[in-house]
Amino acid sequence: MTSRLVVEARENLELGVHLTKLAGGVPAYYRNTFSADATRLAEGCETRLDAVEPRLLLTGTLSLTSDGRVSPIDVVENTLTGIFVIDKGTVEDSRYQRFLVVGCAFEPGTGISVAASEMARIQGSFYVLNFTEY
Secondary structure (H helix, E strand, O other), X not given: OHHHHHHHHXXXXXXXXXXXXXXXXXXXXXXXXOOHHHHXXXXXHHHHHHHHOHHHHOOOOOOOOOOEEEOOOEEEOOEEEEEEEEEEEOOOOOOOEEEEEEEEEEXXXXXXXXXXXXXXXXXXXXXXXXXXXX
């Protein structure tokens, strides 16, 4: 079961990175309003990220509409999966814009898997800065 969650999170991350590149930033159809499922998934993923890599979110949050954008949430066999994107802006360096893309899979009572990647947009091109799985 856990390996299925890992695969789901990784596939969502890969899709999120690709869609972010295609859109030139946060995809327009990603929502800034969260359903109950999206909020539950965001809170679980955020808790995991804060526990193992608090630097990744910095002052951002997946579960607040002011920071995060979310893809439509899939619910299959009680497993929630989705993609979150945070535009981190140019806080650290004005030469590039940073994005955090998070793929997440959560099954209540079983576990959670999170795959995250930071990306930078420099002169219209995207570069992956790092990739992590939890």
